[in-house]
Amino acid sequence: MSAIIEDVTARKVLNSRGDETIEVDVITVDGFGRASAPSGASRGKAEVVPFPKGGVDEAVKKVDEVIAPELIGLNAEEQEEIDALLHDLDGTEDFSEIGGNTAYAVSLAVAEAAADSYGLPLFQHLGGRLARELPYPLGNVLGGGKHARGKAPDIQEFLVLAVGAPTFIEAAEANVLVHKRLGRIIGRLDVNFTGGKGDEGAWAPNLTSEEALEALVEACESVSEEVGFECRAGLDVAASSLWNPKEQKYIYARDGVKRDPGEQLEYMREIIGKYRLVYVEDPFHEDDFESFRELSGKVKGCLICGDDLFVTNVERLRRGIETRAGNSIIIKVNQVGTLTDAWATTETAKKAGYLPVISHRSGETTAFHIAHLAVAFGCPIIKTGVMGGERTAKLNELIRIEEALGDRARMPKLTF
Numbered sequence: 001m002s003a004i005i006e007d008v009t010a011r012k013v014l015n016s017r018g019d020e021t022i023e024v025d026v027i028t029v030d031g032f033g034r035a036s037a038p039s040g041a042s043r044g045k046a047e048v049v050p051f052p053k054g055g056v057d058e059a060v061k062k063v064d065e066v067i068a069p070e071l072i073g074l075n076a077e078e079q080e081e082i083d084a085l086l087h088d089l090d091g092t093e094d095f096s097e098i099g100g101n102t103a104y105a106v107s108l109a110v111a112e113a114a115a116d117s118y119g120l121p122l123f124q125h126l127g128g129r130l131a132r133e134l135p136y137p138l139g140n141v142l143g144g145g146k147h148a149r150g151k152a153p154d155i156q157e158f159l160v161l162a163v164g165a166p167t168f169i170e171a172a173e174a175n176v177l178v179h180k181r182l183g184r185i186i187g188r189l190d191v192n193f194t195g196g197k198g199d200e201g202a203w204a205p206n207l208t209s210e211e212a213l214e215a216l217v218e219a220c221e222s223v224s225e226e227v228g229f230e231c232r233a234g235l236d237v238a239a240s241s242l243w244n245p246k247e248q249k250y251i252y253a254r255d256g257v258k259r260d261p262g263e264q265l266e267y268m269r270e271i272i273g274k275y276r277l278v279y280v281e282d283p284f285h286e287d288d289f290e291s292f293r294e295l296s297g298k299v300k301g302c303l304i305c306g307d308d309l310f311v312t313n314v315e316r317l318r319r320g321i322e323t324r325a326g327n328s329i330i331i332k333v334n335q336v337g338t339l340t341d342a343w344a345t346t347e348t349a350k351k352a353g354y355l356p357v358i359s360h361r362s363g364e365t366t367a368f369h370i371a372h373l374a375v376a377f378g379c380p381i382i383k384t385g386v387m388g389g390e391r392t393a394k395l396n397e398l399i400r401i402e403e404a405l406g407d408r409a410r411m412p413k414l415t416f
Helices: 055-071 079-090 100-117 122-127 168-189 209-227 261-274 289-298 314-323 339-351 369-377 389-408
Strands: 005-014 020-028 032-036 136-143 157-161 232-236 249-252 257-259 279-281 303-306 328-331 355-359 381-383
Touching: 005 055, 005 100, 020 055, 020 100, 032 100, 055 079, 055 100, 079 100, 079 339, 100 122, 100 339, 122 369, 136 168, 136 209, 157 168, 157 209, 157 279, 168 209, 168 389, 209 232, 257 261, 261 289, 289 303, 289 314, 303 355, 314 339, 328 339, 339 355, 339 369, 355 369, 369 381, 369 389
Parallel strands: 136 381, 232 279, 279 303, 303 328, 328 355, 355 381
Antiparallel strands: 005 020, 020 032, 136 157, 157 232, 249 257
């Protein structure tokens, strides 16, 4: 068996929003790998540049003319060497020359090709035989902000986490039940609701943030009683999208409220306690490490997670660790470009006691790779939606992984 790379090709494909993105194939002597890049609607300003000047067409050209000639003949098993080569070929600190999404698709396709060369599932190739822990699925069931159109809540995502589920499939099924139950509750609250959904398959109703939270908690409590284990509510505030730097305030346009940083801190404390939130992502804008630190010190039993704050960047994470800003981090590989970069950030987080949450993006493809990365990287939570083919592709792959592991499969112990 051989993982020597024989060919690398790229093409333009479409994501779940109908936007163009890149897909890469890597062929080895005995294997094949394919990966496509997702994209986010609310991107952190410290993320790598997704595509070079010229967009996806230029990215495809870069693969064909710059990357492929350098990769052919290399061993796909040498992931760190190949990822380092991608940095060298780019020559910038933010992947602006070849594009972070280009690097992501190549890096992941190489990993899959190496795994396939030896007949291994991707999670085992990357994580070894001891990789057997399934993540809890964190699902977006009601959306607003940049993920919805028209009148919808200001907060971007209202989430469910089935923290008490004994198996992955039971957790995934519980999230679906919450989504369906919530749809009926929304119909009761908004007689004009037509079942509209946002980018991630979550309901997009004409409700205030508080109305949406109350509806979600009602659905979680109802489903918890039905399934016999606890389902809890969470939020992705996406506060950078609400922050107005000129006014130095968070603008909740739908709610008709403006909050300065101190008021935002108190509001977050209030709703975490009132609704027993188990997870709050990006409660402050992407440069406010101090407010993240304050909130993390004042609340218990809730993950305070940084996405735009950290953008999977190990240096930004280290800054957060030094100040104890947050206690959790979103891991999105294409925010930093390569598997090696994302692995380094994940390991740094775990060593510091930060819980890593591997995540999809709002503009997704039907690629299932982050399901394998969740297991390989040892991430206790995967944020990957509840409904829609591009979301269930990941959930169904984790169901298959759980089946393949059999008695060896484990669910993590979540501690907040």
